[in-house]
Amino acid sequence: MQDLRLLAQAKRGQRGLENKSGLVGWDEVTQGTVLPSFEGDATNIANLKSEERAYSNFNSYTATVASWRVKKPVFNRDICIDCQNCWVWCPDSSILSRDKQMLGIDYDHCKGCEVCVEVCPTNPKSLLMFGEYTELEEALAQWPEKKKKEK
Amino acid sequence: MAEKFDLQEREVWDGNYAASQALRQAQVDVVAAYPITPSTPIVENYGSYVANGYIDGEFVMVESEHAAMSGCVGASAAGGRVATATSSQGFALMTEVLYQASGMRLPIVLTVVNRALASPLNVRGDHSDMYLGRDSGWIQLDAFNAQEAYDMTLCAFKIGENHSVRLPVMVHQDGFITSHTAQNVYPLPDEVAYNFVGDFQPLDDMLDFSRPVTYGAQTEEDWHFEHKARQHKAIIDSRAVIEEVFAEFEKLSGRKYKRVESYMMEDAEVAIVALGTTVETAIVAARELREEGIKAGIVAPRCFRPFPYDAIREALENTKSVAVLDRSSPGGAMGALFNEVSAALYTTANRPLVTNFIYGLGGRDFSVAEAKRILKEQKAHAEAGHITTDIQQFSGLRGPKLGFFQTKRG
Amino acid sequence: MAITSIKNLKEFSTTNDRFEGAHTLCPGCAHSMIVRELMNCTDDNLVIATNTGCLEVSTAVYPFTSWDTSWIHIGFENAATAAAGAEAMFKARKKKGTLKDNNASTKFVAFGGDGSTYDIGFQWLSGAIERGHDFTYICLDNENYANTGGQRSSATPIGATTSTAQAGSHSYGKKEKKKDLVAIMAAHGAPYVAQLAPNKWKIMAKGFQKALETEGPCFINTVSPCCTEWKFDPKDTIGLADLATDSLMFPVYEIIDGHELNILYRPKNIITVEEYMAAQGRYKHLFKPEYRHIIDEVQKQVNKNWEMLQRREEARI
Numbered sequence: 001m002q003d004l005r006l007l008a009q010a011k012r013g014q015r016g017l018e019n020k021s022g023l024v025g026w027d028e029v030t031q032g033t034v035l036p037s038f039e040g041d042a043t044n045i046a047n048l049k050s051e052e053r054a055y056s057n058f059n060s061y062t063a064t065v066a067s068w069r070v071k072k073p074v075f076n077r078d079i080c081i082d083c084q085n086c087w088v089w090c091p092d093s094s095i096l097s098r099d100k101q102m103l104g105i106d107y108d109h110c111k112g113c114e115v116c117v118e119v120c121p122t123n124p125k126s127l128l129m130f131g132e133y134t135e136l137e138e139a140l141a142q143w144p145e146k147k148k149k150e151k
Numbered sequence: 152m153a154e155k156f157d158l159q160e161r162e163v164w165d166g167n168y169a170a171s172q173a174l175r176q177a178q179v180d181v182v183a184a185y186p187i188t189p190s191t192p193i194v195e196n197y198g199s200y201v202a203n204g205y206i207d208g209e210f211v212m213v214e215s216e217h218a219a220m221s222g223c224v225g226a227s228a229a230g231g232r233v234a235t236a237t238s239s240q241g242f243a244l245m246t247e248v249l250y251q252a253s254g255m256r257l258p259i260v261l262t263v264v265n266r267a268l269a270s271p272l273n274v275r276g277d278h279s280d281m282y283l284g285r286d287s288g289w290i291q292l293d294a295f296n297a298q299e300a301y302d303m304t305l306c307a308f309k310i311g312e313n314h315s316v317r318l319p320v321m322v323h324q325d326g327f328i329t330s331h332t333a334q335n336v337y338p339l340p341d342e343v344a345y346n347f348v349g350d351f352q353p354l355d356d357m358l359d360f361s362r363p364v365t366y367g368a369q370t371e372e373d374w375h376f377e378h379k380a381r382q383h384k385a386i387i388d389s390r391a392v393i394e395e396v397f398a399e400f401e402k403l404s405g406r407k408y409k410r411v412e413s414y415m416m417e418d419a420e421v422a423i424v425a426l427g428t429t430v431e432t433a434i435v436a437a438r439e440l441r442e443e444g445i446k447a448g449i450v451a452p453r454c455f456r457p458f459p460y461d462a463i464r465e466a467l468e469n470t471k472s473v474a475v476l477d478r479s480s481p482g483g484a485m486g487a488l489f490n491e492v493s494a495a496l497y498t499t500a501n502r503p504l505v506t507n508f509i510y511g512l513g514g515r516d517f518s519v520a521e522a523k524r525i526l527k528e529q530k531a532h533a534e535a536g537h538i539t540t541d542i543q544q545f546s547g548l549r550g551p552k553l554g555f556f557q558t559k560r561g
Numbered sequence: 562m563a564i565t566s567i568k569n570l571k572e573f574s575t576t577n578d579r580f581e582g583a584h585t586l587c588p589g590c591a592h593s594m595i596v597r598e599l600m601n602c603t604d605d606n607l608v609i610a611t612n613t614g615c616l617e618v619s620t621a622v623y624p625f626t627s628w629d630t631s632w633i634h635i636g637f638e639n640a641a642t643a644a645a646g647a648e649a650m651f652k653a654r655k656k657k658g659t660l661k662d663n664n665a666s667t668k669f670v671a672f673g674g675d676g677s678t679y680d681i682g683f684q685w686l687s688g689a690i691e692r693g694h695d696f697t698y699i700c701l702d703n704e705n706y707a708n709t710g711g712q713r714s715s716a717t718p719i720g721a722t723t724s725t726a727q728a729g730s731h732s733y734g735k736k737e738k739k740k741d742l743v744a745i746m747a748a749h750g751a752p753y754v755a756q757l758a759p760n761k762w763k764i765m766a767k768g769f770q771k772a773l774e775t776e777g778p779c780f781i782n783t784v785s786p787c788c789t790e791w792k793f794d795p796k797d798t799i800g801l802a803d804l805a806t807d808s809l810m811f812p813v814y815e816i817i818d819g820h821e822l823n824i825l826y827r828p829k830n831i832i833t834v835e836e837y838m839a840a841q842g843r844y845k846h847l848f849k850p851e852y853r854h855i856i857d858e859v860q861k862q863v864n865k866n867w868e869m870l871q872r873r874e875e876a877r878i
Binding site for chain 1: 570571572573574575576577578579580581582583584585586588589590591592593594597598603604620621623624625626627628629630662759762794795796797798799800
Binding site for chain 2: 608610617624631632635636653656657659667685687688692
């Protein structure tokens with residue numbers, strides 16, 4: 001399970017302020033352009049994981065920027081040492097870490113910037129870029145061997 | 152709890168003091184301000200009420216008027232009662248943020264002591280600053296004297312904070328003539344005034360962390376128009392709430408206010424339409440002319456925004472000739488009030504003749520004699536059946552007569 | 562879960578993001594790394610104000626928001642004042658007891674790019690810091706107006722080419738020195754001022770926590786390498802930040818109460834300014850023979866500045 005999505009999946013693709021005929025009219029936009037981030041009581045939000053949160057349809061968590069990506073990072077669990085470099089430096093909050101473990105990539109939010117690959121310290125890297133349509137097994141099969149240190 | 156402030160049934164206050172007492176009685180939570188003549192005492196007084204325990208609020212003296220309104224926006228989004236004061240150049244500097252306050256639907260109260268805009272620099276009263284705010288999406292109430300400055304400021308909180316309105320409100324008074332002239336003012340007792348305004352009811356409160364909100368999102372061509380339309384509807388619809396609040400205020404104070412004030416208009420043939428202290432001058436002129444047999448009356452928008460298109464039409468539709476007085480340099484156009492009154496009257500069956508006077512710029516005095524002269528001119532137009540002078544004239548100006556545009560049409 | 566003392570990255574990674582993805586910042590943008598870290602290093606309630614700029618136009622595009630806490634944008638220049646106004650309201654409501662939760666720990670933060678911080682918002686920032694509001698201002702310094710296509714700001718260093726200070730046959734790019742805003746903020750007597758960098762995540766997190774915990778106005782300048790306008794590959798953002806801190810173009814240090822200076826990161830191997838510049842397209846022209854002296858000039862300035870910082874630290878005043 002490399003491409004694990006610890007996501008409030010049902011929310012993905014929900015669009016704020018759309019109805020059957022498209023974007024809503026002036027009578028249905030939010031007053032003062034104010035956008036609430038959550039539905040219901042969000043007092044304890046800092047202590048809730050994404051999958052435990054009631055995101056509103058206005059939260060960009062529900063949106064996707066996957067179409068920005070040309071190449072995607074693929075994660076190889078077998079090599080990863082859970083250093084969390086990728087987690088701390090991912091600019092798109094797309095590294096899914098739970099209980100100090102790196103579990104996968106949120107491909108709806110990943111823009112394919114490759115920072116995670118660059119900061120990965122393992123040898124070979126536990127994250128590598130592949131074509132957007134490369135299957136996981138195919139990618140893992142192509143994984144390079146450990147590089148010898150150059151003298 | 153705030154300390155008790157001793158009030159007499161009748162006080163002698165100038166307009167600034169009257170407005171500041173309204174801020175105290177409304178127990179404004181935050182005033183972010185950058186004082187400017189002639190409105191300075193309003194926020195100085197608020198600061199002294201805080202310093203002496205008469206208000207449990209925060210006075211934030213910032214470094215510019217732009218910051219004053221910016222601070223007010225931040226404070227208002229944080230879910231409490233907010234007010235400030237300004238004039239003239241300060242008003243101009245905060246203009247950017249005025250639009251942002253109304254777009255975010257934040258019910259800030261801004262007491263504006265009207266003053267001319269430079270250049271040339273001038274500290275006296277005219278309506279240039281008030282006019283600069285006319286498209287900003289704020290409700291604009293106009294007080295003609297110190298009592299009204301007090302009354303309108305209290306009403307402003309109740310109107311703007313009403314959840315079906317949620318718009319910022321300006322209360323205008325004329326620089327020096329109102330702001331610095333001590334007059335009799337009858338304040339409401341503190342409890343009565345506070346209960347009239349009521350506790351602030353937050354909406355989309357940034358300090359309610361059970362419901363985090365984003366203020367000030369960007370909207371482009373797909374959303375901006377819808378938001379501005381909704382905002383426009385809110386200010387047009389605020390007419391009903393303004394009338395309700397005025398009615399409630401009358402019950403408490405005995406003082407009756409309307410969106411458009413009319414004086415001696417029941418049978419008036421000629422009329423002056425004006426704003427601010429000029430209204431009282433014009434009333435005196437009309438009274439005197441009535442003794443001479445001229446049926447003169449005065450119409451004054453209490454509410455400059457939303458513009459009382461409906462009530463103006465009603466007030467003036469049976470007149471023959473109307474002079475609309477603009478106390479702001481129109482910069483290559485007819486006066487704004489003239490344009491708006493004319494637009495309203497164009498839709499009446501009677502279509503009275505309408506002329507425009509630019510007057511009183513930079514605090515130039517406007518006399519009863521001049522008001523009488525203007526009304527008499529209207530009488531002449533009425534009798535001739537067409538405008539016999541230039542349509543736009545400058546009143547009270549030294550040098551050769553200055554006027555523009557003519558018509559022989561009725 | 563959020564944490565109070567960040568021991569290591571594994572532990573830090575157990576915090577829950579309050580800055581959400583699917584914002585529209587460029588791939589590899591350091592802004593979001595910095596913002597994420599600020600929001601992850603505390604579980605206090607946050608009120609965040611943001612100036613107009615890359616961060617603002619990318620995180621609150623109607624009808625979406627990437628912010629899981631209270632957030633406000635007014636204009637280009639006034640986030641500091643928006644935060645100050647909200648902070649004043651917090652104090653007023655706390656006195657009156659009209660807050661929903663009167664005991665919750667609440668922090669006020671303002672973000673701005675260098676354009677809105679060093680230039681157009683300078684007065685608003687100075688005013689808010691001088692007045693002593695309890696808030697933290699964080700400048701995301703990418704040394705240009707990146708949101709509008711890369712114009713020069715007063716944070717742009719000498720020799721960088723920008724759309725309004727262009728390198729050409731008669732110009733080596735920007736001719737003026739970068740404004741030392743950290744020194745200016747320290748001169749306000751602010752209780753905590755620092756310059757931090759996202760590659761040094763732990764120092765940055767601790768600096769953020771210190772600022773949030775410090776009562777009064779705090780200012781933090783963060784280096785935010787901009788792949789779009791500095792012209793490097795997005796994957797190298799952290800590598801560029803390493804070059805920035807290790808060449809001492811961006812020394813990492815703090816100034817407490819306006820005088821006590823502590824260097825927070827001392828590179829083991831100080832690299833040359835040339836190496837830092839060579840990694841970026843915005844300095845490419847400086848490697849032509851006629852402009853090489855500018856690199857030497859910048860190196861001299863960097864050496865002098867490092868010397869000054871070290872002496873101030875040693876002075877222990």
